[in-house]
Amino acid sequence: MPATPGLLYVVCGPSGVGKTSLVRALVARRPGLALSVSFTTRPPRPGERNGVAYHFVSVERFAAMRTAGEFLEHAQVFDHYYGTSAQAVAQSLAGGQSVVLEIDWQGARQARDRLPGCITVMILPPSVATLRTRLGGRGDDSTLIDRRMRDALAELGHWPEFDYLVINDVFEQALDDLCAITRAAELTRNQQRGWLAANLPELPDASA
Numbered sequence: 648m649p650a651t652p653g654l655l656y657v658v659c660g661p662s663g664v665g666k667t668s669l670v671r672a673l674v675a676r677r678p679g680l681a682l683s684v685s686f687t688t689r690p691p692r693p694g695e696r697n698g699v700a701y702h703f704v705s706v707e708r709f710a711a712m713r714t715a716g717e718f719l720e721h722a723q724v725f726d727h728y729y730g731t732s733a734q735a736v737a738q739s740l741a742g743g744q745s746v747v748l749e750i751d752w753q754g755a756r757q758a759r760d761r762l763p764g765c766i767t768v769m770i771l772p773p774s775v776a777t778l779r780t781r782l783g784g785r786g787d788d789s790t791l792i793d794r795r796m797r798d799a800l801a802e803l804g805h806w807p808e809f810d811y812l813v814i815n816d817v818f819e820q821a822l823d824d825l826c827a828i829t830r831a832a833e834l835t836r837n838q839q840r841g842w843l844a845a846n847l848p849e850l851p852d853a854s855a
Contacts, residue, residue: 651743651838651840651841652740652743653739653740653742653743653744653745654765654833654838655736655740655745655748655758655762656746656748656766656767656828656829657748657754657759657765657766657767658670658747658750658770658825659751659752659755659770659809660769660802660815661778661799661803662795662798663772663781663782664771664815665770665772665781665818667749669815669821670682670825672818672822673747673822673825673826676822676826677830679745680745680829681745681746681747682746682749683736683739683747683748684700684702685701685702685729685730685748686701686702686709686712686729686730686731686732687703687704687728687729687730688705688728689701689703691703706728709721712730716733717733717734718730718731718732718733719731719757719758720753720754720755720758720761721757722751722753722754722757725798729750729751731750731758736748751802755809756808766828766829766832767809767810768810768811768828769803769805769811769813770813770814770815771813771815772816773814773816775796775800778796779792782795782796782799813825813828
């Protein structure tokens with residue numbers, strides 16, 4: 648029997664909202680989920696390994712991949728480009744592996760267009776003041792913080808496009824909310840068809 652296709656979760660949120668920490672904690676808590684590794688043109692940061700944090704590529708290679716239609720989604724964030732391999736995601740989903748993408752709103756819009764069944768989540772800060780405090784805690788200068796705040800508010804303005812909104816005020820509560828979203832998605836009628844066919848084939852349409 649073919650594997651039940653995996654689910655694609657798209658998690659977005661502006662810089663400073665804590666989405667990276669939440670996504671990594673989500674994947675650690677729910678081992679049935681895999682985190683997609685994006686391609687990027689930005690240079691590696693200390694401790695980052697190629698193929699683990701990102702696939703680090705040149706601007707020229709990224710442009711060639713984009714022209715060839717290899718990306719499920721791609722976007723420019725600040726001064727660098729990011730993209731998700733369409734083939735890698737399709738192979739994972741077809742094999743029954745659910746995948747989490749941590750991308751920006753531009754990428755989320757493209758992913759929805761190409762895979763309408765994906766589940767989209769935006770991570771929100773509890774307040775604008777809290778977001779600014781978190782951004783300021785990185786030690787950046789005020790000019791950079793102001794720029795990031797403008798970009799953050801612009802991204803948050805796209806909240807109506809998302810299926811779920813998770814407020815990252817208390818980290819553990821936000822993580823519980825993310826886990827609840829993924830678990831509920833696994834229990835839908837369509838996702839349970841494989842289990843029904845294997846365990847309760849006597850039910851009408853269980854094997855359909």
